[in-house]
Amino acid sequence: MKINQNKLIMDSDFKVCVNETLEYKFNSSNPNKLDVIKLSNSEFHVLKNKKSYNILIEKNNFYLKEYTISVNSNSYQIKISDKLDMLIKEMGFHNGLSKKINNIKAPMPGIILNVLVKENQPVKEGETILILEAMKMENAITSPKDAIIKSISISANQTVEKGQLLLEFA
Structure with missing residues (x-):
């Protein structure tokens, strides 16, 4: 995932696990891309299905791909897995x-x-x-x-x- 001209662009397949219970899969051909505006290095404004969301990255762990984010003042634990992470898990390896x-x-x-x-x-x-x-x-x-x-x-x-x-x- 990368920020380009204040928009979020998904450049490969990945999975997002929220609070260790909900999983969402994304890929570059996803027709429902989010409309994201970067407000600062840790704040974003998102529009999805005509709803507005204010997102703040509270904590991040670069190596483990784990984040704590606040969406409209509600806190969530996020873990991101890319294609390699998913393949390793699917094969039963760590x-x-x-x-x-x-x-x-x-x-x-x-x-x-x-x-x-x-x-x-x-x-x-x-x-x-x-x-x-x-x-x-x-x-x-x-x-x-x-x-x-x-x-x-x-x-x-x-x-x-x-x-x-x-x-x-x-």
């Missing part, structure tokens, strides 16, 4: 690629707000290890696997560039 990750690099430029771990500290998969602020949004960076922190290359209030090494796992 995404083994994330288990081979030995370091974390900045997914985007920003400022490190908080480093929540120390060297030699054990962490669990999904545990928040640092907070990166980018485009005025706080992004929780989580551990992709159970591991021990080998080294930390950044500190709080440090500016980082996309792809910069943040920390390594033992």
Whole structure:
């Protein structure tokens, strides 16, 4: 999914799971595309079936594709799965690629707000290890696997560039 000229464009098949109960499938040929206007980096206005919706992205986890959004002041937990995620689940496998990750690099430029771990500290998969602020949004960076922190290359209030090494796992 990408924003282009203040409109939301769906560029491949994906599934959205809401509050772990409702599932919606989308694809690029979906005739009922949403009319979306980007108001800020975390706020959007959506028109669908002549109804107006105000959407605010409250929290996001870039690596796990999990988001907390507010739609007209009602909060929802969202998980997005792309074609690869759906294929891996359909085949009965878990995404083994994330288990081979030995370091974390900045997914985007920003400022490190908080480093929540120390060297030699054990962490669990999904545990928040640092907070990166980018485009005025706080992004929780989580551990992709159970591991021990080998080294930390950044500190709080440090500016980082996309792809910069943040920390390594033992």
